[in-house]
Amino acid sequence: MKSPTILKFTISLPFFCMLLLFASTVNPVFGLKRCNFPAIFNFGDSNSDTGGLSASLIIIPPPYGETYFHKPAGRASDGRLMIDFMAKSLGLPYLSAYLDSLGTNFSHGANFTTSASTIRLPTNIIPAVGGFSPFYLDIQYSQQFVQFKYRSQMIRKKGGIFATLMPKGDYFSKALYTFDIGQNDLGEGFFGNMTIEEVNASIPDIVNKFSINVKNIYNLGARSFWIHNTGPIGCLPYIFANFPSAQRDNYGCAKSYNDVAQYFNHNLKEAIVQLRKDLPLAAITYVDVYSVKYSLFTKPKEYGFELPLVACCGYGGMYNYSSSVGCGGTITVNGSQIFVGSCDRPSVRVNWDGIHYTEAANKFVFDQISTGAFSDPPIPLKMACHNI
Numbered sequence: 001m002k003s004p005t006i007l008k009f010t011i012s013l014p015f016f017c018m019l020l021l022f023a024s025t026v027n028p029v030f031g032l033k034r035c036n037f038p039a040i041f042n043f044g045d046s047n048s049d050t051g052g053l054s055a056s057l058i059i060i061p062p063p064y065g066e067t068y069f070h071k072p073a074g075r076a077s078d079g080r081l082m083i084d085f086m087a088k089s090l091g092l093p094y095l096s097a098y099l100d101s102l103g104t105n106f107s108h109g110a111n112f113t114t115s116a117s118t119i120r121l122p123t124n125i126i127p128a129v130g131g132f133s134p135f136y137l138d139i140q141y142s143q144q145f146v147q148f149k150y151r152s153q154m155i156r157k158k159g160g161i162f163a164t165l166m167p168k169g170d171y172f173s174k175a176l177y178t179f180d181i182g183q184n185d186l187g188e189g190f191f192g193n194m195t196i197e198e199v200n201a202s203i204p205d206i207v208n209k210f211s212i213n214v215k216n217i218y219n220l221g222a223r224s225f226w227i228h229n230t231g232p233i234g235c236l237p238y239i240f241a242n243f244p245s246a247q248r249d250n251y252g253c254a255k256s257y258n259d260v261a262q263y264f265n266h267n268l269k270e271a272i273v274q275l276r277k278d279l280p281l282a283a284i285t286y287v288d289v290y291s292v293k294y295s296l297f298t299k300p301k302e303y304g305f306e307l308p309l310v311a312c313c314g315y316g317g318m319y320n321y322s323s324s325v326g327c328g329g330t331i332t333v334n335g336s337q338i339f340v341g342s343c344d345r346p347s348v349r350v351n352w353d354g355i356h357y358t359e360a361a362n363k364f365v366f367d368q369i370s371t372g373a374f375s376d377p378p379i380p381l382k383m384a385c386h387n388i
Helices: 013-026 052-057 082-089 137-156 160-163 183-191 196-219 237-242 256-280 289-298 358-371
Strands: 039-046 109-111 176-180 226-230 283-287 330-334 336-339
Touching: 039 082, 039 160, 082 176, 082 283, 082 358, 137 196, 137 237, 176 196, 183 237, 183 256, 196 226, 196 256, 256 283, 256 289, 289 358
Parallel strands: 039 109, 039 176, 176 226, 226 283
Antiparallel strands: 330 336
């Protein structure tokens, strides 16, 4: 049998260099090296709280945490959050909450978030009765991060067993700084009887306060920023239950509330463009979490999910959510105490408790955004130290 003909060709070095130049021009990520982030410092709300609220103000009960941790783990989900998957993908341990004083390890970063946190100072600071966290973004920066940076290095200099639990000094400039906050600022407006127009009018000031904090953190040495926009708040059961007359889109989401979220995101993206000019040494990545989360409501079956508008853990009504009793609570029905527990298969559900996402949904969103496909610039998480 005659052997098949194998065609060979060679490429000259100048031509190969031209190809590399063309590739890097078309896709600036081409040829970039993976970043070596030694730590993550996170700022935000319940979308990324790994135990701050639970350690300081409100104990999160079962069945929270049941899917992965098999017990409550300070997270507003049945399992892990996007920040957990982020840390894992970078080869780092899950972040300890700054406010948690027991068994914490800050050697590879810290989480300054608490559930119910806002960017601006909230007017109703009583989380246990529907209010907001006192640990808003200014506090997370000025009273927590600033203190942490100074005191952690004092502990390292002193030596001893606690020194090993603190980050090295150069980690602060090499770390990834992540942000996921803003949803509660919109919620405070909605639940504070503000009109849609009034909430929209408040957004420029909210975003300006956000920018000020980013600049302050930059001035303390931060250089790599990964900033999430806010998700489709109008697709969450707690909006449906409290604003039943809101006009719905083709997928059942409250359109005007999502429009506000998109207006916030528009302002945030513009602010980040300005931040890049003001902070020339920073690598700032804007991440379109909204689009990925919204896809879970527009085509859930395509991604293996079902009933995206219905809470997995809840009680009451067509959305399995009630403002009077939440996930993990108890309610008396016909003289009997009923525990508000989880649905049978949280792994195929989008919404966990009427406000927050399931671990499965968080994992899906992280898998999409970590590639850089929803980022500006279009850079993967592992290369977010590059200023392109």
